[in-house]
Amino acid sequence: GAGVSQSPSNKVTEKGKDVELRCDPISGHTALYWYRQSLGQGLEFLIYFQGNSAPDKSGLPSDRFSAERTGGSVSTLTIQRTQQEDSAVYLCASSVSGISTDTQYFGPGTRLTVL
Amino acid sequence: QKEVEQDPGPLSVPEGAIVSLNCTYSNSAFQYFMWYRQYSRKGPELLMYTYSSGNKEDGRFTAQVDKSSKYISLFIRDSQPSDSATYLCATGKAAGNKLTFGGGTRVLVKP
Numbered sequence: 526g527a528g529v530s531q532s533p534s535n536k537v538t539e540k541g542k543d544v545e546l547r548c549d550p551i552s553g554h555t556a557l558y559w560y561r562q563s564l565g566q567g568l569e570f571l572i573y574f575q576g577n578s579a580p581d582k583s584g585l586p587s588d589r590f591s592a593e594r595t596g597g598s599v600s601t602l603t604i605q606r607t608q609q610e611d612s613a614v615y616l617c618a619s620s621v622s623g624i625s626t627d628t629q630y631f632g633p634g635t636r637l638t639v640l
Numbered sequence: 641q642k643e644v645e646q647d648p649g650p651l652s653v654p655e656g657a658i659v660s661l662n663c664t665y666s667n668s669a670f671q672y673f674m675w676y677r678q679y680s681r682k683g684p685e686l687l688m689y690t691y692s693s694g695n696k697e698d699g700r701f702t703a704q705v706d707k708s709s710k711y712i713s714l715f716i717r718d719s720q721p722s723d724s725a726t727y728l729c730a731t732g733k734a735a736g737n738k739l740t741f742g743g744g745t746r747v748l749v750k751p
Contacts, residue, residue, distance in 0.1 A: 567728060567741035616683055623737050631683030
């Protein structure tokens with residue numbers, strides 16, 4: 526079946542512009558995660574959605590970052606007033622139910638470059 | 641200091657050799673441990689998952705966890721050029737779903 530998909534695959538923007546990144550999780554998966562991977566760095570947790578519960582936003586680096594998940598499926602990560610340090614690969618993952626032992630399946634990521 | 645430390649490599653080995661990868665972690669609350677493989681321009685994919693100290697084997701892959709020393713390892717036997725990738729260790733707490741990743745080790749298996 527289809528895996529996690531993300532769009533766009535690449536995004537180049539100018540400093541100060543807003544960007545929206547989209548994630549389509551695996552159908553039926555109730556948990557959705559966003560991570561950020563900077564050059565040569567490991568993945569950094571950003572935000573986690575589980576069903577109708579309030580999202581865990583503890584990893585968002587600043588109030589310029591926000592995310593929403595509509596209808597328990599598609600999620601959008603928004604970065605306002607982008608800065609050069611926001612350049613990274615943004616990865617989305619989903620899992621069946623979000624319990625600790627669930628496998629997280631990752632999408633291919635969106636490569637964001639802020640000029 | 642990062643909660644999970646991993647040598648970035650690159651680690652270059654000849655085909656057929658054993659690849660040895662490891663991570664150290666600092667938080668005793670971490671209860672489960674994973675290894676992900678990430679090919680260039682792709683998302684990570686889960687290779688191995690362990691919940692306790694000891695060894696776990698899956699084909700050519702063996703994951704090892706030593707909670708007393710906060711040390712986790714991955715061994716790849718009979719390495720193949722297709723094993724060339726970045727390997728990321730990840731840890732998680734019993735309560736909660738966030739994964740904490742190491743920085744990844746780039747592995748190159750030369751034919």
